[in-house]
Amino acid sequence: MADSVYENIRSSRVRGTAVYNPAGERLGAIDDLVIGKRDGMVKYAIMSFGGFLGMREEYYPVPWDMLSYDADKGGYVADLTKEKLTDSPRFNRGDEPNWTDPAFGRRIDDHYGSPPI
């Protein structure tokens, strides 16, 4: 088994990890991960943009498979543009969606055209 399956990290350490676009610009950071209670898959990275792209201080769950880890950058790279984030599912601090309700997860997957995992 390749060593890469053992390239692991504590989930709490992922929080705060930077996310870059393919041009190398820092988009924001990961606020938290959303995982499947039963299947143990990381489904979404909740991103905060901190004002980049003119985004308000809201939280954007993005399908995990849109992010790829870049060891050189020490962060994740995602091909996210302002256009893709327009009208994307989001929430404000203190207005947490119900993650056990399928509706919100479906909205995220539909918006980004991601298969449910």
Add this chain to the structure above:
Amino acid sequence: MADSVYENIRSSRVRGTAVYNPAGERLGAIDDLVIGKRDGMVKYAIMSFGGFLGMREEYYPVPWDMLSYDADKGGYVADLTKEKLTDSPRFNRGDEPNWTDPAFGRRIDDHYGSPPI
């Protein structure tokens, strides 16, 4: 796609979730999750036992597939006995293993007879 694939939870909310044995006794709690940087799989739950089974205040990473979520209990169930935990990989607070080093993950999987995921 079945609704259960959307039964999700924030990873930060998993921390502190109780773990029971099949007899319903509370073994301890999840301190953190260890995930694959690239594949987005939850690999291990780091458990603390809080003195149960006479265990010292150490951290025991347990393969995630040994835990099953029990909605009624609001926690996870794992068939862990004192025997299985004897000589199992563990670490003290402040003596964190290097999760990107394959050696520690291999030790955990070997100890519990879990396939690498």
